[in-house]
Amino acid sequence: MAPSGYADTVKGRVTAKIVRPVGSSYKPPPGYKGDPEDFKRQCRIPYEVVVDAQGKMVSYEIDRCGDDVLDQAAERAVLQAAPFPPPPNEGASQYTIYGTVIFIK
Numbered sequence: 268m269a270p271s272g273y274a275d276t277v278k279g280r281v282t283a284k285i286v287r288p289v290g291s292s293y294k295p296p297p298g299y300k301g302d303p304e305d306f307k308r309q310c311r312i313p314y315e316v317v318v319d320a321q322g323k324m325v326s327y328e329i330d331r332c333g334d335d336v337l338d339q340a341a342e343r344a345v346l347q348a349a350p351f352p353p354p355p356n357e358g359a360s361q362y363t364i365y366g367t368v369i370f371i372k
Contacts, residue, residue, distance in 0.1 A: 268362070268363060269318075269354055269362035269363065269364050270354065270355055270357060270362075272355075273354045273355060273362065273364075274362075274364045274365075274366075276351070276352065277316060277318070277348070277351050277364045277366070278364065278366040280348040280351060281314070281316075281344050281345055281348040281366055281368065282344075282366075282368075283348070284343070284344040284345075284347040284348045285340070285341070285344045285368055285370075286340060286343075286344070287307070287340070287370060288336050288337070288339070288340045290336055291307065291308045291334075291336050291337055291340070291370065292306050292307045292308060293306040293308065294306070307370070307371075308334055308336070308337060308370065309370055309371050310332035310333075310334050310337050310370050311332065311367050311368070311369050311370075312329060312330060312331065312332050312337065312338060312341040312367065312368040312369075312370075313329075313330040313365070313366070313367045314327060314328065314329045314330070314341065314345055314365070314366055314367065314368060315327060315328045315363060315364070315365050316345060316349075316351075316363070316364045316366070317361055317362070317363050317364075318351050318354060318361065318362050318364070319360060319361055320353065320354065320356070320359070320360055320361070321350075321353050322350050322351040322352050322353040322354065323349070323350050323351075324349040324350065324351065325361060327345050327346075329341055329342050329345065337370050340368075340370070341368035341370075344368055345368075
């Protein structure tokens with residue numbers, strides 16, 4: 268596990284790269300007068316990132332939610348966030364960071 272401050276840095280970089288993709292909303296039914304935001308697809312996508320002592324991403328995993336458009340957007344956010352700054356030197360050769368990409372209204 269990574270030190271909590273470093274984990275927050277990595278998760279913050281991933282969060283900064285999250286972009287809600289075009290096509291991630293359902294079409295409201297004809298005549299719908301409510302808030303179109305009610306039709307945004309929603310899901311939470313947990314991820315795991317492993318970084319080496321220099322901050323290079325060694326591997327990552329995404330627990331897909333089943334919505335291909337949002338799953339791909341989450342994967343893009345993780346990939347675009349790397350490379351990460353070097354972690355504090357606590358003697359480990361690799362650190363694992365867990366986070367969640369959240370698509371909600």
